[in-house]
Amino acid sequence: MKIGNVELKNKVFLSPMAGVTDLPFRLICKEQNCGLLYTEMINAKALCYDDENTKKMLKIEEKEHPVAVQIFGSDPDFMGRAAEIMNDYSNEILDINMGCPAPKVIKNGDGSALMKNPKLVEQVLTSVVKNSKKPVTVKIRKGWDDENINAIEIAKIAEYCGISALAIHGRTREQYYSGKADWDIISQIKNNISIPVIGNGDVFEVEDAINMLDKTHCDAIMIGRGAQGNPWIFKRINHYMQTGEILPEATVEEKMNTAIKHLKLAVKEHGEYVAVREMRKHIAWYLKGLRHSAKVRDEINKIESCEEVIDKLNSYMQHSLTLE
Known part of the structure; x- marks a missing residue:
């Protein structure tokens, strides 16, 4: 158009x-x-x-x-x-x-x-x-x-x-x-x-x-x-x-990898202090509806370092993959 x-x-x-x-x-x-x-x-x-x-x-x-x-x-x-x-x-x-x-x-x-x-x-x-x-x-x-x-x-x-x-x-x-x-x-x-x-x-x-x-x-x-x-x-x-085909929804792996990529882009654009705080709402959205995600979301809301957030998302992803 x-x-x-x-x-x-x-x-x-x-x-x-x-x-x-x-x-x-x-x-x-x-x-x-x-x-x-x-x-x-x-x-x-x-x-x-x-x-x-x-x-x-x-x-x-x-x-x-x-x-x-x-x-x-x-x-x-x-x-x-x-x-x-x-x-x-x-x-x-x-x-x-x-x-x-x-x-x-x-x-x-x-x-x-x-x-x-x-x-x-x-x-x-x-x-x-x-x-x-x-x-x-x-x-x-x-x-x-x-x-x-x-x-x-x-x-x-x-x-x-x-x-x-x-x-x-x-x-x-x-x-x-x-x-x-x-x-x-x-x-x-x-x-x-x-x-x-x-x-x-x-x-x-x-x-x-x-x-x-x-x-x-x-x-x-x-x-x-x-x-x-x-x-x-x-x-x-x-x-x-x-x-005419409906693709499957994103996997836990795709969601966590995208959340990490999004966080890195945010740090590059806004600096770590602002980005980690701004990303909390986005990460909560990426986690929404996933099994056992409430705990990891609450933990991320208290973290102030980019690396710690990435570690937390990676460990959640690994844990989710072992459950499958």
Whole structure:
């Protein structure tokens, strides 16, 4: 498929997730044939003020491409300036966050709170499209709450403003990640606009992806929580689309070796102190559902050295292999 002038090899994408989709995790997902990687969300104002930590989040490696950088904010001027700054970076696509439900984001009118003000949405999107030399996409939710479902209205505004593709998470802001994602809203948006529509929400298995495509006729799938500790989901969905065969799930050995590789990439990128702590949640996801893994997870949460974590994962793997 294409987004603007960007050719994509497949239609299974990694969703932007704060605190998750940093460079090391993106590289792991890319190895598993992810079609489009999204960065963590970048604060447009911080970008305009040349914030060092923000610039670090924008590091993209050659082997990652194509990459979408996601920015957030609700001030049309700052968002436009941020788009202009991003013209000098190597990402192929610029994405606008209008889906984040986090209190610290919505209290400033950003993220999913922006959907409550369609007039401002139009101003923000117009400013970003005008200042970006790259295709601009947007990620939205179903609406603010059950009384304020306006995803179709926002989607039409996005198309009118020159947005190249739209991702929709089938939950309201009020739902956060609870309940079930409403895939009907994805179909409705697909029927109301002509730009590519990317479906998001509750894709945890290969079958979920196929059902979403069949039910909504969306152009691509975006996977968030379903990829946490499970980057193989991209490879498995793509394999099914090409062959009709469902590959087996990753083995304990594959999971532990990938967790170790992920940790080493994180240490290289963030330094040992930060990486070991940041990786605790990822390792918990890699271990999820495995036999006797609660104890090793609790032990890893207390370890501060990279080598000790690797030893612990290796010994768990060896123990698991002897049980088979």
